[in-house]
Amino acid sequence: MDFLNYLQRDSDRLLELSLQHLSVVLVALAAGTAIAVVLGIVVARRPRLRSVAIGSTGLVLTVPSFAMYALLVPLLGLGRTSVIVALVLYSLLPIVRNTVTGLLGVDPAVVESAKGVGMGPMRRLLRIELPLAWPVVLAGIRVSAVLLVGIAALGAIVRGPGLGELLFAGLRTIGSPNAVNLALAGTLLVVVIAVVLDVCFLALRRVTTSKGLR
Amino acid sequence: MSAPAGPSMISLEQLTKSYPGQVEAAVQSLDLEVPEGEIVVLVGPSGCGKTTTMKMINRIIEPTSGVIRLQGEDVTHSPADQLRRRMGYVIQQIGLFPHLTIEDNVAVVPRLLKWSGDRTRARVDELLDLVGMDPSVYRSRYPKELSGGQRQRIGVARALAADPPVMLMDEPFGAVDPIAREKLQNEFLRLQEELRKTIVFVTHDIDEAIKMGDRIAVLREHSVVAQYDTPERILSDPADAFVAEFIGAGASLKRLGLARVRDYPYADWPVAAISDGPQAALAALDRSDETSLLLLDDQRRPLRWVQRQDLQAAGASLDRAGMAVRAMVEPTATLAGALDAMVSSRTGGVVVVDGRGGFLGTVDMGVIMKAAEDMRAAAQDSARSGGPLMRAASGT
Ligand SMILES: Nc1ncnc2c1ncn2[C@@H]1O[C@H](COP(=O)(O)OP(=O)(O)OP(=O)(O)O)[C@@H](O)[C@H]1O
Ligand SMILES: [Mg+2]
Secondary structure, three states, X not given: OHHHHHHHHOHHHHHHHHHHHHHHHHHHHHHHHHHHHHXXXXXXXXXXXXXXXXXXXXXXXXXXHHHHHHHHHHHHOOOHHHXXXXXXXXXXXXXXXXXXHHHHOXXXXXXXXXXXXXXXXXXXXXXXXXHHHHHHHHHHHHHHHHHHHHHHHHHHHHOOOOOHHHHHHHHHOOOOHHHHHHHHHHHHHHHHHHHHHHHHHHHHHHHHOOOOOO | OOOOOOOEEEEEEEEEEOOOOOOOOOEEEEXXXXXXXXXXXXXXXXXXXXXXXXXXXXXXXOOOEEEEEEOXXXXXXXXXXXXXXXXXXXXXXXXXXXXXXXXXXXXXXXHHOOOOHHHHHHHHHHHHHHOOOOHHHHOOOOHHHOOHHHHHHHHHHHHHOOOOOEEEEEOOOOOOOHHHHHHHHHHXXXXXXHHOOEEEEEEXXXXXXXXXXXXXXXEEHHHEEEEEEXXXXXXXXXXXXXXXHHHOOOHHHHHHOOOEHHHOOOEOOOEEEHHHHHHHHHHHHHHOOOOEEEEEOOOOOEEEEEEHHHHHHOOOOOOOOOEEOOOEEOOOOEHHHHHXXXXXXXXXXXXXXXXXXXXXXXXXXHHHHHHHHHHHHHHHHHHHHOOOOOOOOOOO
16 A cells, blocks of 8 residues: 555654644644633623624634735744744634633622632632633633644645645645645644544543532 | 610611612611621511622622621721621522532631641531531532532531631522421521521521521611511511511411420329329319319320229229320420420320420410410510610611
8 A cells, every 4th residue: 555655654754743733733722721711811701801802813713824824924934933823813712712601601609609708809710710610611722722733734834843744745746646645644644633632632621620510 | 675685796887789770779778786696687578688788798799888897896898808707608509619529618718717727627527517417428529419408508517617706698598498498497596506606697588587586677678677676576566567567477376486385384284193093083183173184104204184084984994094195295395386286186285294205284275375465465565665676667
């Protein structure tokens, strides 16, 4: 089989590209989560700001990667930085939205009794509201993670790292016998990474959610 | 006069709350003194402002104007979180923290107050015992693994954790079925006998108010006090038609629920020991005006009612004469309980026995009728002389 031979022959490079891909996604996801959770906390109980935040992060998701990079590259140059910034922007909506949903879903009676025992706003947020909203927040992060794995492949158009390189190489050499192998390997690995991340998040959810909430 | 009030633990002075966007105040210029160590019940129709009033005391709701004093100290503007740690807070929805174990739920306030781990752990166990839940079984459970009644107990335990002098309770037993509620009420009253907390207790159920309250504030719209008085006096002498209507029918019956058998003289009844034989029993019956006699065993425990013809027909032994005693109560039973026993056993009287079952006396219909009459007369007298707590419908 040609394809299997190809995988074997290029396994070192495929592994390296996969790890690059994963690393870009994880870095962007971490930054995106930090920004989006804070944003979600800030806007959750402010209806006006809330629609602005969800509206604008939603708008970002509709911007095609091409357009995004056309705007970012003049500022940040070609390569990894532009890709990461783009991915951070793309990751925001699901996490902001779920943080808001999660926080608003906390039983008001629980918040009131947290007040009643004398917890201040910060303590209430960190000890009661966020832990209770956490499963929902995490679900948002998981959606973003899978989303980013796909979008990250397009980073190759600005010479970003990762599996996109294979796909673009395939496109450039279309018609050649190797083109299909490149495209197939790129696609397969993107899917594998997405599935692996997804499973990791399921495990993370088990580990980080209180037994009282399951 | 009703029982004199002790020093005030909580004083509300001209307390007012207007919610934004509403023309009329939810609570309008309320004055209320809550005496130390008593249960004060706020009762009134839905929407009259009970919850708003209570939540202003721990400033979950900030008053629009007026003053709140705790042990004389003006706490209207003091830091709310510190204030709340001095007041236990129990609400109908309970609001246990679902992601924390029972132990962690109960330990919340002690930890906020930075108690040591050992002291906190010991306190948690003590409280679980206090509310009748075995610590070794329940300590590490989560709220969702408890029944409604158990959650309510934990809610009370959490509120008591740092031994606050004041408890605020908003329909605390509202979410459980009537049987469980009755049980929780009784347990709580027993607890309060020991703890002597100052408690503000909100309910819309007049029967619960009568049962739980040392004092009851009957509120009308805008939290205006219609009557603030002891349960006895509210029942016997409602300040106005609003209070009377709120109490509803059966005030006399409710009043009997407040009086204890031991507080009234027992009726004298002829008795005889069964071992003394029919002749002695007949002699005892002859000495009295009654038509029946109560036979006791050697430990003076009531056995059977007998009438003259039973004794005459009995021959030498009394072992089978007469009718078994069915209605027996202890001195701590209420007159309502005695009446109930009387009615359900279809006899005209109940036998009062001590803890070991020994005969003390009897209570008959006459005693109950007289008690009801006395209570009404006494309450009316004291109402006319005007207690210090009479503050009916002031100001409006
Ligand atoms: N957050 C709020 N915003 C505006 N109005 C409110 C708010 N909370 C209560 N009210 C109004 O204030 C009045 C008093 O409400 P409150 O909850 O104190 O009544 P309550 O006596 O506890 O009634 P219930 O027996 O039904 O619990 C009601 O008319 C209610 O509609
Ligand atoms: Mg209420």
